[in-house]
Amino acid sequence: MSETIDSSRRRVLAAGAGAMALAGLGSLAPQVSATSKNPLPDFASWKDQQALIVHSATTLETKRGREGTSGITPNHELYVRNNLPAPEETITKDRDGWEVAIQGVKHPRTLTVAELKTMGIETVAAVLQCSGNGRAFFDHKASGTQWEVGAAGNVLWSGVPLRAVVEALGGLVDGVNFITSTGGEALPEGLDPKSLVVERSVPLAAQEHALLAWEMNGEPIPLAHGGPLRFVVPGYYGVNNIKYVKQVAFTAKQTEAAIQASGYRVRPVGEKGAPGQQSMWEMNVKSWVTNPLRDVVRGRVQISGVAFGGARALAGVEVSIDGGQTWRKARLVGPDMGRFAWRTFVLDTDLPAGTHSVASRATDSEGNAQPEHFPENERGYGHNGWRRHAVKVTVA
Ligand SMILES: Nc1nc2c(c(=O)[nH]1)N[C@H]1C(S)=C(S)[C@@H](COP(=O)(O)O)O[C@H]1N2
Numbered sequence: 001m002s003e004t005i006d007s008s009r010r011r012v013l014a015a016g017a018g019a020m021a022l023a024g025l026g027s028l029a030p031q032v033s034a035t036s037k038n039p040l041p042d043f044a045s046w047k048d049q050q051a052l053i054v055h056s057a058t059t060l061e062t063k064r065g066r067e068g069t070s071g072i073t074p075n076h077e078l079y080v081r082n083n084l085p086a087p088e089e090t091i092t093k094d095r096d097g098w099e100v101a102i103q104g105v106k107h108p109r110t111l112t113v114a115e116l117k118t119m120g121i122e123t124v125a126a127v128l129q130c131s132g133n134g135r136a137f138f139d140h141k142a143s144g145t146q147w148e149v150g151a152a153g154n155v156l157w158s159g160v161p162l163r164a165v166v167e168a169l170g171g172l173v174d175g176v177n178f179i180t181s182t183g184g185e186a187l188p189e190g191l192d193p194k195s196l197v198v199e200r201s202v203p204l205a206a207q208e209h210a211l212l213a214w215e216m217n218g219e220p221i222p223l224a225h226g227g228p229l230r231f232v233v234p235g236y237y238g239v240n241n242i243k244y245v246k247q248v249a250f251t252a253k254q255t256e257a258a259i260q261a262s263g264y265r266v267r268p269v270g271e272k273g274a275p276g277q278q279s280m281w282e283m284n285v286k287s288w289v290t291n292p293l294r295d296v297v298r299g300r301v302q303i304s305g306v307a308f309g310g311a312r313a314l315a316g317v318e319v320s321i322d323g324g325q326t327w328r329k330a331r332l333v334g335p336d337m338g339r340f341a342w343r344t345f346v347l348d349t350d351l352p353a354g355t356h357s358v359a360s361r362a363t364d365s366e367g368n369a370q371p372e373h374f375p376e377n378e379r380g381y382g383h384n385g386w387r388r389h390a391v392k393v394t395v396a
């Protein structure tokens, strides 16, 4: 699918701090040229290049069709999205020694990962998805990485439930409305930290399922995905899942960091981001076909893909092979890994000769179905419209 990406939108940007500040949030990433042979950046050199579209040194997308059908996205195929250059690999040398400050509790403290490991363990399967996944499907050419479907994956996260940590530290102080977590990147000197820091606030209700995670898919979290410690908020967009987390604060107000105050806000095309607008918190219901993607021989075919409810459980998926005129219920396969996970869907069918528009449409447990079209918004967030996610399949 990388062929469909408009190469004219890519630019070569110096990665210097000054250029980063001038470029503003959303275009901080050092861009690289658009050949399919872009090298993997050093911090992610262990990934499977064949499975990835390298948009830039800080934005890697999983190719459509590489999601597989077994339900979990392997680490070496998972997308990467960094707003700032990743910290030095050395921060993963002493994983148990990594420290996180917990604020807004009765007994605020800095805890090491070793200490967190004594407080509780839970595992949750959750979709990690960038707010801009599907941005390429908007007609207004929203600025930012032109993700199609691959800025998403389904991950098994292990760590301590945030609630257990709060309990161990005496409970919350009064007046808390948000959980504000801060990334551990070193910030360039001489610039306003608020303009660059990756610091996000989510509503306190997110506490119920949040984890401080040190393991993903059975391995210590790699640096590229936020090791040694990551704040994981199941059901919420990727940006809220803070990598190399160094502070978690229970706060009365949302952070004034630009990435929260004006970034990741849904607004009409042409408008600037502002605190009053909808923040990219809870994810919406979504699905897409991952097989077949182009040509198949006539006869029996297993149409398959992935589907998830976002913040709510997935209720079901339908598939259309005639561009949405008729729909058939797909079968969900593999284990149900819970409310926040994605699931593989399959429709066993025959495709006659010709060209078919194959679409999928998921519904969540509250009856919200993917819309046919998704409204445009300035930064191209949250696209779950089924028509633009459909694939054209030609049967010889
Ligand atoms: N510390 C930190 N956390 C971060 C980011 C970042 O740049 N720094 N990027 C966020 C965004 S926008 C997304 S989509 C996800 C991407 O997670 P991944 O790179 O593990 O796929 O991490 C989020 N957490």
Ligand SMILES: [Mo]
Pocket: 081, 129, 130, 131, 132, 238, 239
């Ligand atoms: Mo993101």
